[in-house]
Amino acid sequence: MFDRKNVMKLLALAVLVSLLASACVATPPQSAAPSSEQPSAGAAAQPAAGGEQITLRWANIIDATGQEQWQAVVDAFQAKHPNIRVVSESTAGSGAAVYPDVLKTSMASGSPPDLFFMWGGSIAQPFIDAGQVMELGPYYAQYGWDGKFAPWVVERIKSDGKLYGVPYHALGMGFWYNKTLWDEKGWTVPTTFAEQEELCAKMKEAGMYCVSMGGKFGWHTMRVLDYFLEHHCGPEVHDQLNRLEVSWDQQCVIDSYASFQKWVDNGWVVPDFLTISPDDSRFPFFAGEAGLVLEGVWYEGVLKNNEQNVADYDFYLPPTDHEPLRFSAFPEQWMIPSGAANPDAAALFIDFITSPEVQKQFPINDFANSATIGVNPDCNEWPLSCKWREIILTAEDTYPPTDQAFVKELMDGFFEVQDAIVAKRLTPEEGARLMQQRAEEWLARQ
Amino acid sequence: MSTITKTSPNHRATHRRRRLHLTPYLFLAPALIWYLVFLVYPMYQSLTISFMSWDGLSANIRFIGLDNYRRIFFEDDTARLALWNNILWTLGTLLIPTTIGLMLAVALDRKLRGRTALRAIFYGPAVLPLVAVGMIWAWMYNPQFGFINYVLKAIGLGFLARGWLSVYETALPATFLTAVWGGVGFPMVLYLAALQAIPQEQYEAAKMDGANGRQLFWKITMPWLREANVIVFSLAVINSFKTFDLIYTMTYGGPGRATQVLGTWMYFHAFQYYNAGYGAAIAWVIAIITLVMAIPYIQRMSRD
Amino acid sequence: MTATTNSGANAKSLHRSASMKAEQRFTDTVLYIVLIAMAIVWLVPFIIIVLTSVRSMGDLISNGVFAWPKEIVLSNFDRAWNIGNFSTYFRNSLILIVFKVPLGIVIASLAAFPLAKMQFRFSNIIFVFFLIGLAIPIHVTLTPLLVMMKQLGIQGTLAALIPPYVVFGLPFQIFVMRGFFRTVPSELLEAARIDGATEWGNFWRILMPLSAPALATLFIIDALATWNELLIALVLISSNDSRTVPVGLLQFQGQFSSQYTQLMAGVLISITPIILLYIFLQRYMVAGLTAGALKE
Incomplete structure (x- = not known):
């Protein structure tokens, strides 16, 4: 038991502690403020001119491991430009799902970073349409960025012929498999769509699943559907579908949905995957229960993080039965907000981190899939990224993942149809019709 | 405050009237000011936005009156599904975690060995950060290696095993089960705190009169828990309609849109579909529905 | 039962x-x-x-x-603690809890007192007015809040979290404290008034001590909510140096892969202080004081 006096003491203590803490909490921001507020005010007047202190706010999705590696690059930049302090504002998280939301809020409230990471296509488009990002033509001229990056990547990030971003990554996707396991079973890499399906059937006979995917955010499942669309519709129609130039309610789309249902029905896909997170969909693959995952060039880094022996693994481009053999690929880029406090310093930083010299000097994971020409990963250290590099830089043509072709709202409509097809709540015909209806509704609202 | 402290016993009567006149507002002032500045003002702004068509990003903003609200109720199938899911969720929350919470509180109010540890365990889920909850329950429900299917198979109920979160029909109940796991602690601690206020003499006296356990519970415990009940039930309604976190982390509204609730649908529109106006309108629909249900209840129960 | x-x-x-x-x-x-x-x-x-x-x-x-x-x-524990500034996040969250939680609860209790125990004209309306804050989803207030913090000049710093954290706790805390204050017999306050006690004195000497279990309960609920709050912290705090633990935990998940083992080590580290706080507050969550007070 305790009496009132004790309670009073406790409360008094709590108030005292809170007052003390308020003193503590008030000091760091105030002492930090002069170093960040003052210079940015000065910088706005006379940006990037030597002398004034500039704090460069750099928004990205680099996770903890990546931050550690990037530190050396940032340090080198700061050593070269002692007046610029780079502050990393990273928003990682599974699938980087919250990053666009955080970025958007910072822009809407008028406090954008100085430069930020962005995917390509329709994910970047709203920022361009809203006039929130700078057109970077002048910087391309100033720093001579033309010809510095893989051409298809530059094409892919253009909007109405203008460049609003600087290429960062050139990423392609393919089927990854466990070579050692396949050799053991006598399986070989398929070269046609029919062979691909035969292979899946063989895996099923061997008591395995063919593909493992995680449907939670929709985009992981989408990759397989994109592959079917490329196969059934062919490159030309596939591109037109992505641009909504032709109707989705057509035979090749129905065939793609039908193939998807067939793969699920035949037990070729690890079942009940609709809300499995893409990360978790790796468990069956690593455990040898599934033969394939449809992943990108980054997967070599994933293998390493998961303590797998990279020598056991390899990848191939899914056979589409079309010439040229296109695969899913997408760019990632750096953008500068129109409201950035230090656009010149941001451009300077972008030039630094995308330059071949710097990327060669610091062979960190994030540079293994660089969009910069002339940067190649160490082929002993990164054999598969090295192999990818060859394919990506010489690719005649690629197709974008649908989520970089459609705006998010329409995309979620696409995902909804995709899920319904998997769960057999819609027939392929109904799916194609509903998808076309969604597209028309969306177009009507524009 | 100074006027109050000066009050001398002699002039008590005259001063008291004035004191009661001003005093409430003096006590309320800090909370009211804080509340007006940091919540009412942003709320007012979001209310304004709900009458606009706006992408939340550009300067292109247009007044469209009640169009957003009309769209929610008459055009948007997903919003209607979300509303229905919210209603189911609310009914479930009113029934299950609150009852379990009350039972646990009553049980753990007794002098039981290890009751401190038990209380901590049942309130434990609240300490876990959301990212951990989402990940672990995804593993618990995993169709291949998940713990739940494993247990079902082990006790001979293997035919029940399924991909709980990936099946349209079971995704919402499965998510709700996680909410129960995470949600019994809150009513439990509130009821426990309320039980502390019950004078033990009342039990002694009633027992002298030969009352049995059940009578004690219904005649003494429950009436004393009235205020706690008001809090627990009205919060159950309000928070159920605001449900967002668990759905967002566990199913992301899927499969399809089977587990969309108004909270996630609002978030998707406001933050991902560039429909800030529509998102704000959904938020106000959530607020109005809950207030219409909760306020009359709170008011009636507050009357002495 | x-x-x-x-x-x-x-x-x-x-x-x-x-x-x-x-x-x-x-x-x-x-x-x-x-x-x-x-x-x-x-x-x-x-x-x-x-x-x-x-x-x-x-x-x-x-x-x-x-x-x-x-x-x-x-x-994993070593990595979790040393990688990605985790110790900084930890310190930030601790500062936040120590400052914000008592402040919020005291403000809320002050407001709950007249709402529960005094009769005045707008009592009912003010109470309902506070309840509205309980019903509005916080997400739609984020952009206006960020603008406001920018105007206050504290945007991006840890201090920017205190106003919204206090205010989002207020409606709930006022609601709960009002409920508990109502269970305190009015005769106690009346008797004290007759003895010449002020309302201010009544609040601190009678109501607050009698509500110790409720206060301790609110304290733990609020400390947990603050410790685990993700969305506001994510949006209002941009620089890595001012971030809190839940935001920090996101860093164990990248775009393409999750460091499950480090993440879980980080989670374990992050919940330790909260469990200690719970054990400490447990002492104050027991035993009916009202009964004892009534006898006096």
């Missing part, structure tokens, strides 16, 4: 006392078994966290989440 019978036996006859005791023992045993079984179910996720945090990534991914670790690896 049998009722709360904390008090000792006061049987009228020996016979009845014996049978009641046997019955009591039986119900207690059943109750105990049920509680323990439930506790085990409730603990399973915690066990997974511990198991995941003490194994290697390779072991986890090839043997599965629910397998026993092949080898106990403690390096």
